[in-house]
Amino acid sequence: MRWHIPRSHPRYESLMLRERLVEAFEEGIVVPQGLIAHGRGEAFDYILGERSHEFAVEAERVTAAHLILSSKPIISVNGNYAALAAEEIVKLSIETGAPIEVNLFYRSEERIAKIEKLLVDHGAPKVLGTKCEKTLIPGLESPRGIVCKEGIYTADFILVAIEDGDRTQALKRIGKKIAAIDLNPFSRTAQTADITIIDEALRATKNMVNIAKEFKTLEREAVEQLTLNYNNKTILSKAFKTIMQRLEEATAKGFIIEF
Amino acid sequence: MRWHIPRSHPRYESLMLRERLVEAFEEGIVVPQGLIAHGRGEAFDYILGERSHEFAVEAERVTAAHLILSSKPIISVNGNYAALAAEEIVKLSIETGAPIEVNLFYRSEERIAKIEKLLVDHGAPKVLGTKCEKTLIPGLESPRGIVCKEGIYTADFILVAIEDGDRTQALKRIGKKIAAIDLNPFSRTAQTADITIIDEALRATKNMVNIAKEFKTLEREAVEQLTLNYNNKTILSKAFKTIMQRLEEATAKGFIIEF
Secondary structure, X not given: OOOOOOOOOOOXXXXXXXXXXXXXXXXXXXXXXXXXXXXXXHHHHHHHOOOOOHHHHHHXXXXXXXXXXXXXXXXXXXXXXXXXXXXXXXXXXXXXXXXXXXXXXXXXXXXXXXXXXXHHHOOOOOEEOOOOOEEEOOOOOOOOOEEEOOOHHXXXXXXXXXXXXXXXXXXXXXXXXXXXXXXXXXXXXXXXXXXXXXXXHHHHHHHHHHHHHHHOOOOHHHHHHHHHOOOHXXXXXXXXXXXXXXXXXHHHOOXXXXX | OOOOOOOOOOOHHHHHHHHHHHHHHHXXXXXXXXXXXXXXXXXXXXXXXXXXXXXHHHHHHHHHHHHHHOOOEEXXXXXXXXXXXXXXXXXXXXXXXXXXXXXXXXXXXXXXXXXXHHHHHOOOOOEEOOOXXXXXXXXXXXXXXXXXXXXXXXXXXXXXXXXXXXXXXXXXXXXXXXXXXXXXXXXXXXXXXXXXXXXXXXXXXXXXXXHXXXXXXXXXXXXXXXXXXXXXXXXXXXXXXXXHHHHHHHHHOOOOOXX
């Protein structure tokens, strides 16, 4: 099923990511529903022109700042996020000092172990998953609500990616501050998060690694300053305006979406 | 992995279709790339409000007319289309007299046989696939260009659904008249087809079955009349305007897309 995609293809990155997802699916890291979710994201990324817009980078800067400044941050990783960006997630964990928890909507201990191994093989310093003490998020039935006590359950700041709306809302209800990577600005996750990163997960994570490196050269106060004036409603509106603009331009050009 | 979806859920139909796709995938009818493609369609259907708009019904009426009036029509069926609408495809074939060809982008004889069996089990009178004389569509490499000589290759009118852009373009180049079911009005298939049905495949096919039944009560000339003034550019523009309107309404309501 593998096919050659020429580097010159205008949608090279997107097609490579798609193949990467299918491979991860064959390895048992991604579930079928994860492939469908990836397709939904692809549609929004396609409309947005498959690049990190200014509204995404601003949310990424504030997220990187919170990962560095929070007293108990965590990066929640599911099958899709691991498949798309394992290497960059590990780099982000190292640069910010935030540990990783493998946490799955379609939970299976075998799949958690596979994702844990993938992250450890990429050099992750701390990954919670198979061996942690488990507890339940109130309002979510088992196995969907299972989390690690020393991870998500006691975290003050959580980065999630391509996350289910019910779970994001349940985490908000117990007072967590949440940053969410989600290409659909209309999803419940995008609407519920404190910081919504409307960007493709691999690009978003790469950007945050670079931002975290830049922050190391700054005073702590300067990084704190960044988080003070953040307004997520403004970010969502900007994303929406960009979608409308892109669609209008496409129609003016005879329905051609350019990259 | 199966879960209960209450009938009262505002997105019940969409969630049921998603589960149907995953089941068909587990049965070997749908490929992983087909699940991703379904997700892309879901995103556009979500924006459009998961209903058959007037621009879709108009295209469905003209397609049903062509299936009835053409001298050699054919319904091209791939894994996703079969998974979503096998029963209704068979009804459409019976009501219009158009035979079916199982034709796959990710071709495997085993998968063709499975889809063929599914359609025959639903009562399809004529299905081309495993046993036909094969030939190649010019401009498409094997195995992607393989079609049945007495089917797609010599047809004058082809209905495709959730089809690849390269294949739609190759069929146009050899002079075929094409109707395409595709939820993304910006896709190459949507832009290339003579008739673009911007609707979910199951809803579109159900509608066409009812339309074909209605046409049986009309004179042939009245049905012909319908096809004369059809303008696909107008249909695409209407779909586009509806997308813009829905997005604007959603933002006005605080980013909530209602169904």
